[in-house]
Structures are given as structure tokens and as C-alpha cells.
Amino acid sequence: MKKLSKKGLILLLSLMLVLGSLSGCANDTTPTTEASTTAETTVAEGGVHYNAGTYTGKAEGKEGVIEVSVTFSEDKIESIEIVSQTETAGIGAEAIERLKSDIVAYQSLGLDAVSGASETSEALLMAVSEAVKAAGGDVDALKAVAIEKSNAGVTETLEADIVVIGAGASGVSAAVSAADEGKKVILVEKTATVGGASNLSWAGKFYNSSASVAAGLNIAVEDEIANWIVNNHWRVDASAIRQYVVKSGETYDWLNEKGYTTTFINFFGEPLHMLPAYETRQGLLRNMISDSVEANGGQLLTETTGKSLVTDADGNITGAICEKADGTVLEIKANAVILATGGYAANAEMVKELFGFEGVNGGLGQNVGEGLEMAWAIGAKVPDNIGGQMLHQTLASATADLKKSYESFEASYPLMLTYLPTFMNVGPSGARFRDEAATLTAVAAANTSAFNGPYHYVIVSKSQIDALMASGMTGVGATRLPGMPPEFYADFAAQFTLDTPWADAYAVFDQMVANGDGFKGDTPEALAENAGMDAEVFAAAFNQYQEAINTGVDTSFGKSADYLLSMGETGPYYAIKAEINNLGSVGGLLVNSRFQVLNDNRIPIKGLYAVGLESEGVLFNDTYVGNGVGIGYSFTSGRLGGTFAAEDLK
Ligand SMILES: Cc1cc2nc3c(=O)[nH]c(=O)nc-3n(C[C@H](O)[C@H](O)[C@H](O)COP(=O)(O)OP(=O)(O)OC[C@H]3O[C@@H](n4cnc5c(N)ncnc54)[C@H](O)[C@@H]3O)c2cc1C
Structure with missing residues (x-):
């Protein structure tokens, strides 16, 4: 645990003296409606003052309400108990423990x-x-208590054969496989959590794994590779694709042997493997690290950030500089560094500059491109296809705020409609832009929308809402449930059926509008005006869509008559705002098939490797087109990259 530095202590004591003169004000503070007390009120003399006792407070977290119970003495916060929270296991939940x-x-x-x-x-x-x-x-006074890093200015030197920076799926795999080759590995992770985005993921694609073959799903590898290359317009590294397709099946066995057991499912003909139960994943990865990395003399350093790479006069890697949360600078000497820092999707400026996109970051907030900057700074090539993103479905922005007023099922009405093909979709201008059947395929759903801006609208009419209220999604022609990941409907699984009637639908959609996540109009013209669409553009699109419904022929986009659902004759009409979900950036470093990072002349920088998302631009042209490849490739590239780096040191 961090200690208050001498300077920090002096600051705190001075602040306490200042606060002493303000003690009368502090005691005037009255409880808000969000807080309640179980304590008797007492008043202290001088210093920081509390009315000793136990008080509760609440606030809306990322996944729901966090409620705390805090015990105070007259001059101190004595302890904090978490009454309830539903934050993501392994990420938010750990942050709560750390901060408290x-x-x-x-x-x-x-x-x-x-x-x-x-x-x-x-x-x-x-x-x-x-x-x-x-x-x-006095909250403001407590906010003003500055924290100084206790070890600012301290430098330590460490030595290893290999440093791996970033402990997501790819970094952990690289560290473990390098250690299994007998190397001393230091694995550095910025947060307190290992597993990165894999902790949030559902399933990975491991081609022709032993489980897939045993279940009778045998992918024709040569066809798969050939189609992959064509689908990405040949602007990819064919050997990297081949290596992933051919070698990923072995990764399934490797993970299972190491205790990170995945479960095969035949997902409409695709070999997906569901990751272990969410709450167990981090522990399983930590076991792998302890069995291999620590057993071979290496170590895991969490809450430690990779800052820069060190090279010799010839540009070969000689180590890395990292910084611990307490300010200690680590100079780690090593003959190889493997970058696995997960890209830059949380760096909005970089995403805008490199991809022209201003959508929502659905990935990790800490992935701001530091690994890429470190490599570019020592001459790594910026790939010609830089900018690709992992756009995956679109999400109604309404859900989080609706959860404050409604149960999860009702709050998810707008979200579910963004996944159904029977509704008219228009871009911000009001123009229709696709066959809405694209919503059935995650990457098609996101990329068709992204071509038209950072969001689109799903248009719902009165007759459609009436049908949802009467007979659920069956009433609007749905033949299969919205293809949402299980965690989206885990807390309303019993209601997540095609024929559960949608009670209170008008009230929910009105609340969505009141919250600013959608619009309403009694007529199409009023809807266009309220949503800021161009009236003429929307009118033309609306009329053309009505004609398609009436004739059963969509001359604009060829949507199947099965999905052309009547919108009735009268309003109101609603426009649900659907935003593109960007799970991560793809690429940033050009690697060869040994995962060595290439310089501007496409020659390996000796000792520098990259795995996971930052090397994934070799698989895709301008954007990610995959299902389960993110996870499949991260584990596979890490497993292989760690082995290659270790072999190259022999
Ligand atoms: C919500 C969500 C759901 C997903 N679902 C799926 C799915 O079902 N199937 C699928 O195939 N893919 C899915 N993906 C994508 C998949 O999770 C990723 O492609 C994959 O996990 C990336 O692994 P990685 O190791 O390359 O990067 P990450 O998992 O991002 O790991 C990078 C690590 O590096 C750390 N780091 C960053 N900067 C530094 C630094 N300077 N120093 C030290 N450490 C640093 C980060 O904290 C992080 O732990 C999903 C992604 C998200 C966000």
C-alpha cells in the first residue's frame, strides 16, 4: 500500500489546520437524499471534523449503482464498506477495492x-x-488533499531476458510461452488487472481445434485462407493469415493444458470457443503466470506502465523504461521486448486522425497508444493500412440512463431494436443507407453505419410499438432473437424471448427522448425536424421505404420482403440513436511472421516484437472483418510470438 510522502504529510497537516478554522462550516452540511446515517451526531474540536458514525452514499457506476457505507470518527475516515456494486469483475471491482x-x-x-x-x-x-x-x-477540502507519488525520483534497475509490456490475452500468452522456453520474463501491466479486453470477451476462433474436429466441424483451410485474402482486397499479409488459421487450433489445446479451459460451440458454422466463466478468468491467467513466468525466475509487475524502449548504438533493443504507480522508474535491461499494449482506441484524437471516426470507445480506457508511440520513436514503421478499427455492432445510447428508471428488460427495448432487421435505418441526414439485414452480422452492422457517420437512427412507428406491446418481438417479424452477447441479457434472460410482450413501451421510448437519446414526432416531418435531419432527405427516404413495403420490392437496397414490415399510417414515430461500438484499434506496427517489428525499410528491429491487436493489421485491410478472431489471434500471436522471441535469443 502507498504511504503519504513527507511533503504530502506536511500538506495534509497544514490543510487540517486551515480546516480547523472552518470547522463550523463543515458541520453545517446536511445529508443529501442519496445519503442516510446510522450514527449519533458528535462534534469534534479543531482539525477535520466529522459527525462520528456510519453513513451511506450512492452513485451510478459503469454497470449500475455503487453503494458505500463509510464509518467516521470525529477526525478521520475510519473504514469504507461496499454495500452493493455490479461493476465488471476483474476491472471495476478491483478498482473499487484499490480506491477504497x-x-x-x-x-x-x-x-x-x-x-x-x-x-x-x-x-x-x-x-x-x-x-x-x-x-x-468538507468534500472540497478532501479533494484538495494532494497525493504525491511516494517514490517520485527513485530509480531501480532490473534484468531479464525478455520484457513483455501489456498483460492482456496476447501479453500473458507471450510471457508464458517465452518462460516455458526457459527465459526469465518480466511482464509489465499498467493496471491492477491481468487479461485486458479478454476479461470482457465472449468467445475466440481457433480453427480446427481438437474440440471442433471432434464435434464434426472441420474447416477447409485453403478455402478459408483464399476467401480471407480476397475479402480484404489482397492488402494483407497472406503468410500471417495462414499462420493464424493453421496454428490457432493448437492454441485451444495449449490453453486447456494450462487450465484456461474454453468450450467449443458451432456458431452457425464458425468454430468459436467460449472463454471460461467471467469471474474465473483473471485467476486462471494469474495461475499461468505463476506456473511459468514466476517459476522461471521472472515476475509480473502490475500498476506499472511501459514508457520507452532502450536501444544500443546499432538500434538493437537493450531494454525498456517503465514506471510504477508510486513513481519508481524501472530501468529493465533485456535482450528482447514484446509489445502487447492493445492499441489506441481510447485515444479519441488518434482514432479520429487515423480512421476519421468519432464513435464510441467500447474497449479499454487505458489503451491510448503508448506501445505504438514507444516503437515508432525508435524507428518502427507506421503501416500503410494504419487506422483499422474493430467496429462491432451498434448500441443504443439510451440503455444506461433508462436503467435508472426501468428494469433491464424495459431499459433494453431501444438496444434490442438496433439488432433487428425489420426497422428502417437512416443516417444523421435522414437518408436510408443500407439493407437493414446488415444488423444480423456484427461487423456488417457496425461498418455500414460507420460509413455514414458515428451514429444512425432506427425508426419505429406507432403500429410497430403496438405490435411489440401485444406480442413482443414476434409482433415485428423477428424470427430469431437479437444477436446480443449473453452479458447484455444475463439479468433478464427469462424475458428475453421472442414472444414476451413489451409492457410500457411508449413510456420507455418517451423516457429515452426525455433523456436525449432519441427523438419523437407525430408525423415523419415532425420527427425529421426534432431529430435535426434534413426534412427533404428524410421525406424522400421515408416515402421510398413505404413504397418498398407496399410493393415488397426494395429498389434501393434489395432488402428481403421478409424484413419489410408495415409502419402503419399514423404516428407517433421515434428515432433511436444507435452508436457504433469500437472494441479496439487494429494494427499500428508491421510485423513479419515471427512477430518481429519491422522498420521503415521493412527489416526487423533486433529484439523488438509485437503481438495481439497492435500486430493485427497484417490480417485485415482497412478494418476488422472477423468473429472471434480478436481473441483467437491474441492468444495465438502471443503464444507463438513468445516462443519465437525466446528462440531468437538462443
Ligand atoms: C467489450 C469487448 C468484447 C469483446 N468481445 C470479443 C469476443 O467475444 N471475441 C473476440 O474474438 N474478440 C472480442 N473482443 C476483442 C478482444 O478482446 C481483443 O481483440 C483482445 O482481447 C485484445 O488482446 P490484446 O492482448 O491485444 O490487448 P488488450 O486485451 O487490450 O491488452 C492490452 C493490455 O496492455 C495494457 N497496457 C496498455 N498500455 C500499457 C502500457 N503503456 N504499459 C503497460 N501495460 C499497458 C492494458 O492495460 C491491457 O491490459 C472484445 C473486446 C471488447 C472490448
Whole structure:
């Protein structure tokens, strides 16, 4: 645990003196409606003052409400208990534990958000602030208690054969496979969590795994490779695709042997493998690290950020500079560095500059491109196809706020409609832009929308809402459930059927409009105006779509008559805002099939490797077109990249 530095302590003591003169004000604070007390009120003399006792506070986190119960003495926050929270296991939940002990240790609300869990961190700080207010404490004063990194200015030197930077699926795999080759590996991870985006993922594609073949799904490898290359317009590395398709099946066995057991499913002919139960994943990866990396003399350093690469006079890698959360600078000497930092999707400026896209980052908040910058700084090539993203489905922006007023099933009405093909979709201008059957395929859904801007609208009419209220999704022609990942409907699985009637649908859609996540109009013209669409453009699209419905022939996009559902004759009409979900950036470093990073002359930089998303641009042209490839490739590239790096050192 971090300790308050000498300077920090002096600052805190001075602040306490200043606060002493303000103690009357602090005690005037009254509890808000969000907070309640179980304590008797007492008033302290001088210093920071609380009305000793236990108080609760709440705030909306990333996945739901976080409620805390905070115990105060007259001059101290004594302890914080988490009453309830539903944040993501292994990411948000860990951030809560970290922050709650730091608040008590530093007696401060001026703490930085935990890397990778900023929304959760802010919510926890807000919930504790509510309790502080209820206890008569001064939130602003606590926010002003500056925290100085206790080891700022301290430098340590470490040595290893290989440093792996980033402990997502690819980094952990690389570290483990290199250690299994007998190398001493230091695995460096920015957050307190290992597993990265794999902790949030559903399934990976391992071609012709032993489980897939045993279940009778045997993919024709040569056809698969040939189609992949054509579908990406030949602007890909054919040997990298071949290596992934041919070698990924072995990754399934490798993971199973290491205790990270995945479960094969035949997903409409695709060999997907579901990852272990969410809450077990991090523990399983940590076991792999301890059995291989630590058993071979290496170590895992969490809350440590890779900062720069070190090279000799010839440009060969000699180590990496990293920084621990307490400010300690680590100079790690090593003959090879494997970058596995997951790309830059959380860096909005980079995504806009390289892809021209301003959509939502559905990936990890800490992936801001540091690994790429480190490599580019020592001469790594910026690939010609830089900019590709992992766009995956579109999501209604309404869901989170609706959950404050409704149960998850009702709050998910707009979301479910974004996944169904029977509704008219238009871009921000009001122009229809696709055969809405694209919503049935995750990458098609996202990329067709992205071509028209960062969001689109799903148009729903009165007659369609009436049908949903009467007979659920069957009423609007759905023959299969929206293809949402299971975690989206886990808390309303019993209602997630085609024929569950959608009670209160008008009220929910009206609330969506009131929350600013959609629009309403009694006529198509009014809807266009309220949504800021061009009236003429929307009118033309609407009329053409009505003609397609009436004739059963969609001359604009060729949508099947099966999906051309009547919109009735009268309003109201609603426009649901659907935003593109970007799961990560793809590529950024050009690698050869040994995962060596290439320089501007396409020659390997000796000792530098990249695996996972940052090397994945070799598989795709301008954007990701895959299902399960993200996970399949991360584990496979890590497993192979770690082995190659170790072999190259022999
Ligand atoms: C919500 C979500 C759902 C997904 N679902 C699926 C799915 O079902 N199937 C599928 O195939 N793919 C899915 N994906 C994509 C898949 O998860 C990723 O492609 C894959 O996990 C990427 O692995 P990685 O190791 O390359 O990167 P990451 O998992 O992003 O790991 C990178 C790690 O590096 C760390 N890091 C970053 N910067 C630094 C630094 N400077 N120093 C040290 N550490 C650093 C990060 O904290 C992180 O732990 C999903 C992605 C998301 C976000």
C-alpha cells in the first residue's frame, strides 16, 4: 500500500489546520437524499471534523449503482464498506477495492481514477463524497488533499531476458510461452488487472481445434485462407493469415493444458470457443503466470506502465523504461521486448486522425497508444493500412440512463431494436443507407453505419410499438432473437424471448427522448425536424421505404420482403440513436511472421516484437472483418510470438 510522502504529510497537516478554522462550516452540511446515517451526531474540536458514525452514499457506476457505507470518527475516515456494486469483475471491482483503501490511507478524495476503470473510480469517489457530506465533512477540502507519488525520483534497475509490456490475452500468452522456453520474463501491466479486453470477451476462433474436429466441424483451410485474402482486397499479409488459421487450433489445446479451459460451440458454422466463466478468468491467467513466468525466475509487475524502449548504438533493443504507480522508474535491461499494449482506441484524437471516426470507445480506457508511440520513436514503421478499427455492432445510447428508471428488460427495448432487421435505418441526414439485414452480422452492422457517420437512427412507428406491446418481438417479424452477447441479457434472460410482450413501451421510448437519446414526432416531418435531419432527405427516404413495403420490392437496397414490415399510417414515430461500438484499434506496427517489428525499410528491429491487436493489421485491410478472431489471434500471436522471441535469443 502507498504511504503519504513527507511533503504530502506536511500538506495534509497544514490543510487540517486551515480546516480547523472552518470547522463550523463543515458541520453545517446536511445529508443529501442519496445519503442516510446510522450514527449519533458528535462534534469534534479543531482539525477535520466529522459527525462520528456510519453513513451511506450512492452513485451510478459503469454497470449500475455503487453503494458505500463509510464509518467516521470525529477526525478521520475510519473504514469504507461496499454495500452493493455490479461493476465488471476483474476491472471495476478491483478498482473499487484499490480506491477504497487509498481513500482511507491518504484521508483524501483527491485520488486519480484507477487506470482502466475511470467511470467506476469516479462513481466510488462520488458515493464516498455523499457519505462525507452526510457526516458533516468538507468534500472540497478532501479533494484538495494532494497525493504525491511516494517514490517520485527513485530509480531501480532490473534484468531479464525478455520484457513483455501489456498483460492482456496476447501479453500473458507471450510471457508464458517465452518462460516455458526457459527465459526469465518480466511482464509489465499498467493496471491492477491481468487479461485486458479478454476479461470482457465472449468467445475466440481457433480453427480446427481438437474440440471442433471432434464435434464434426472441420474447416477447409485453403478455402478459408483464399476467401480471407480476397475479402480484404489482397492488402494483407497472406503468410500471417495462414499462420493464424493453421496454428490457432493448437492454441485451444495449449490453453486447456494450462487450465484456461474454453468450450467449443458451432456458431452457425464458425468454430468459436467460449472463454471460461467471467469471474474465473483473471485467476486462471494469474495461475499461468505463476506456473511459468514466476517459476522461471521472472515476475509480473502490475500498476506499472511501459514508457520507452532502450536501444544500443546499432538500434538493437537493450531494454525498456517503465514506471510504477508510486513513481519508481524501472530501468529493465533485456535482450528482447514484446509489445502487447492493445492499441489506441481510447485515444479519441488518434482514432479520429487515423480512421476519421468519432464513435464510441467500447474497449479499454487505458489503451491510448503508448506501445505504438514507444516503437515508432525508435524507428518502427507506421503501416500503410494504419487506422483499422474493430467496429462491432451498434448500441443504443439510451440503455444506461433508462436503467435508472426501468428494469433491464424495459431499459433494453431501444438496444434490442438496433439488432433487428425489420426497422428502417437512416443516417444523421435522414437518408436510408443500407439493407437493414446488415444488423444480423456484427461487423456488417457496425461498418455500414460507420460509413455514414458515428451514429444512425432506427425508426419505429406507432403500429410497430403496438405490435411489440401485444406480442413482443414476434409482433415485428423477428424470427430469431437479437444477436446480443449473453452479458447484455444475463439479468433478464427469462424475458428475453421472442414472444414476451413489451409492457410500457411508449413510456420507455418517451423516457429515452426525455433523456436525449432519441427523438419523437407525430408525423415523419415532425420527427425529421426534432431529430435535426434534413426534412427533404428524410421525406424522400421515408416515402421510398413505404413504397418498398407496399410493393415488397426494395429498389434501393434489395432488402428481403421478409424484413419489410408495415409502419402503419399514423404516428407517433421515434428515432433511436444507435452508436457504433469500437472494441479496439487494429494494427499500428508491421510485423513479419515471427512477430518481429519491422522498420521503415521493412527489416526487423533486433529484439523488438509485437503481438495481439497492435500486430493485427497484417490480417485485415482497412478494418476488422472477423468473429472471434480478436481473441483467437491474441492468444495465438502471443503464444507463438513468445516462443519465437525466446528462440531468437538462443
Ligand atoms: C467489450 C469487448 C468484447 C469483446 N468481445 C470479443 C469476443 O467475444 N471475441 C473476440 O474474438 N474478440 C472480442 N473482443 C476483442 C478482444 O478482446 C481483443 O481483440 C483482445 O482481447 C485484445 O488482446 P490484446 O492482448 O491485444 O490487448 P488488450 O486485451 O487490450 O491488452 C492490452 C493490455 O496492455 C495494457 N497496457 C496498455 N498500455 C500499457 C502500457 N503503456 N504499459 C503497460 N501495460 C499497458 C492494458 O492495460 C491491457 O491490459 C472484445 C473486446 C471488447 C472490448
